[in-house]
Amino acid sequence: MxxxxxxxxxxxxxxxxxxxxxxxxxxxxxxxxxxxxxxxxxxxxxxxxxxxxxxxxxxxxxxxxxxxxxxxxxxxPQVAGMIEAIIGVAEAVGPKRVRPGPRDAAMRVARVCYDHLAGEQAVAMLDRFVDRKLLLREEGEIRLSPSAISHFAALGIEIDSKVRRPVCRACLDWSVRRSHLAGALGAAILDKIIAEKWARREKDSRAVVFSQKGRQAFERVFLT
Amino acid sequence: MxxxxxxxxxxxxxxxxxxxxxxxxxxxxxxxxxxxxxxxxxxxxxxxxxxxxxxxxxxxxxxxxxxxxxxxxxxxPQVAGMIEAIIGVAEAVGPKRVRPGPRDAAMRVARVCYDHLAGEQAVAMLDRFVDRKLLLREEGEIRLSPSAISHFAALGIEIDSKVRRPVCRACLDWSVRRSHLAGALGAAILDKIIAEKWARREKDSRAVVFSQKGRQAFERVFLT
DNA sequence: CGCATGGTTCGATCCATATCGAAGCATTCC
DNA sequence: GGAATGCTTCGATATGGATCGAACCATGCG
The missing domain is CATH 1.10.10.10 (Winged helix-like DNA-binding domain superfamily/Winged helix DNA-binding domain)
Known part of the structure; x- marks a missing residue:
């Protein structure tokens, strides 16, 4: 006991x-x-x-x-993280799906994770932010660089650093085994993607599918 | 459904x-x-x-x-990670313990997490490794620097980089909200700590308590 | 006010499963 | 070989909890 x-x-x-x-x-x-x-x-x-x-x-x-x-x-977020961890084990342990269906492919590219974007797109975006020194990886966590606030403000994303919730958080991705951006900034970016109609939520799924133009816009703004 | x-x-x-x-x-x-x-x-x-x-x-x-x-x-490790995530939620959601008992204090300082060391000591150690450029934080994961293999070999820790299991892994700590070192290297270091009798496992607990001398030795070898 | 809609509570049913004692295998020691 | 230890399987029991229909609140609309 x-x-x-x-x-x-x-x-x-x-x-x-x-x-x-x-x-x-x-x-x-x-x-x-x-x-x-x-x-x-x-x-x-x-x-x-x-x-x-x-x-x-x-x-x-x-x-x-x-x-x-x-x-x-x-x-x-902590509850969401726990559920993702359980999903991860269930995926690993469960019957190996021979071939991932089309929805699964879409899920792998981009999906919603609680309130922010996950999947390959999200991983690429975080990497890019770090390359551009907008975000700094430190001690397994992520912090804003001084230049980040003005940069994101120019994109219409106001970062209130006084908000109690951690601004950035490295959240492990269960399809791609790497980090993506969670936290208030991650949530704000997802909001923008939806607001600008760059992508839409797949019905009854967590998948997020980008339109042709939306993808280009997203890449121009966040991946260059 | x-x-x-x-x-x-x-x-x-x-x-x-x-x-x-x-x-x-x-x-x-x-x-x-x-x-x-x-x-x-x-x-x-x-x-x-x-x-x-x-x-x-x-x-x-x-x-x-x-x-x-x-x-x-x-x-x-994936299963261990899931359980830590559930423990994290249970801790957060459960009755707020007014004052952590002595065993909890020991757990916070150093404890076993599956096969490697966790807690404040482990977090400090990882930070130190990164400072000394023995390990490199990359993309939310951790990689060995070229100098690491000879360095750890001199301490009696052989790193077989051909081992399938990831050598290093950043594993989130639920008491200290930061990363500690998991993976084969983390496991090898814990092995050494026990083998050298620097610390002993608390009976019926995950807590790891260092002896006076053991702590000094540990700090000399891993924290300087 | 009366009706419709969204949601919860109550009561009865029924199935899944956690539990243990006793018996059955397997492995090692003498 | 025989006894002892470590563990699993079997069978019987009982309890927790998931489920739904019906009745019961609450909010909004005409």
Whole structure:
């Protein structure tokens, strides 16, 4: 018998198929309502409600009430990171898929990871930022260089360095085994990509597909 | 309903208290027998055996038979990483402990993480290696510099760069939120620390406590 | 105010699985 | 070979929890 943090409690919350589906859906980053999550998980509304109550009680979700709608979202980056880690093991351990389908290919190129961009595109972008000395890798974490604030401001991305959440965070990528950019800056960049309509979210998936022009614009702005 | 990797299956394996205790015990890095794990988990031998079969089936453990002993160990660094991530969330979400006890303090200073050293000591060591340009941080990963092989060889640590497992890996630390050194080199260094009797493993814990002399030796060799 | 919609609570059912005792294999030691 | 140790399998039990229908709140709209 050992004491310590109740890891079984947390893991068992993720360990039910219905709840796992809900959490996976929320990895898309947008908060969802109970009915949407019920549909996502393939269970009835009462069942979903009960699961959501458990997840809330376990501290894995946050709730934002807006009128008669109640939006559930992941409680934070740490929870998202844990789920990505579990996904990583499940991928590694699960049946080796012979050939990744088209959606999987799209997922590998670019996908949403909670609130920021992940996949090959995201990895390339982070590398480029470091090459251009906009970001500095330090002690396994990432920091803003002095020139970064004005640079990103010129692109319409205001970085509020006073924000409590770490501005940058190196988040391991489970398809490409390298880091991509999370944190407030990562989230802001994803926002811009969507706002500028450079890319759209694939329906019912975390995949992000760029349009022809969008890709060019993205590369011009972030990859040169 | 969504397809994809069976994350619920993996999480539910960790989600049982008995299995969670076993996995936590195995985070100590040494492979253990079924009876030892039964004791750790506080269940009978048949129950433990059943759990171990499930964990094996799920690909979370490896088994090494030696005579009539059968040693169970974590399947790999990825699994260890997942468990650390879950521990991290459980710590964050669980009851805020008012004051960390003495064992927790020791854990924060130095502990075993699967097969290498973690905690403040380990973080300091990695920083020092980078300062001395023995290791190079690149793309969120860590690589050996040319001078590293001879340097570590002089300390009695042979680095076989042909080994399939990544030589170095930046592994996030959940007490100190920074990287420490995992991988084959990290494992070799921990081996040396124990072999030289600079430190001993705390009984029934992942904590590693240095002796007076051991600490001095460690600092002389690795932190200067 | 009355109705519709989104969501939760309650109660009953039912299935999965954690548990242990006893028995069965396997390996080593004498 | 026989006894002892380490571990797994089998069988029976019991308990936790996932599930849904129906009834019950709450918010917004006309």
């Amino acid at each position: 050992r004491e310590g943090p109740d890891i079984a409690r947390i893991a068992s919350l993720v360990g039910d198929p219905a709840r796992a589906n809900m959490l996976t859906a929320l990895m898309g980053g947008t908060a969802l309502t109970a009915s949407e999550l019920a549909l996502e998980a393939g269970v009835s509304l009462p069942t979903a409600s009960s699961h959501l109550a458990k997840l809330m009680d376990g501290g894995l979700l946050t709730l934002a009430s807006q009128g008669r709608h109640r939006y559930y979202g992941l409680a934070g | 969504r397809e994809g990797p069976d994350i619920a299956r993996i999480a539910s394996l960790v989600g049982d208290p008995a299995r969670a205790n076993m996995l936590t015990a195995l985070m100590g890095g040494t492979a253990l027998t079924a009876s030892e794990l039964a004791l750790e988990a506080g269940v009978s031998l048949p129950t433990a055996s059943s759990h171990l079969a499930k964990l094996m089936d799920g690909g979370l453990l490896t088994l090494a038979s030696q005579g009539r002993h059968r040693y169970y160990g974590l399947a790999g």
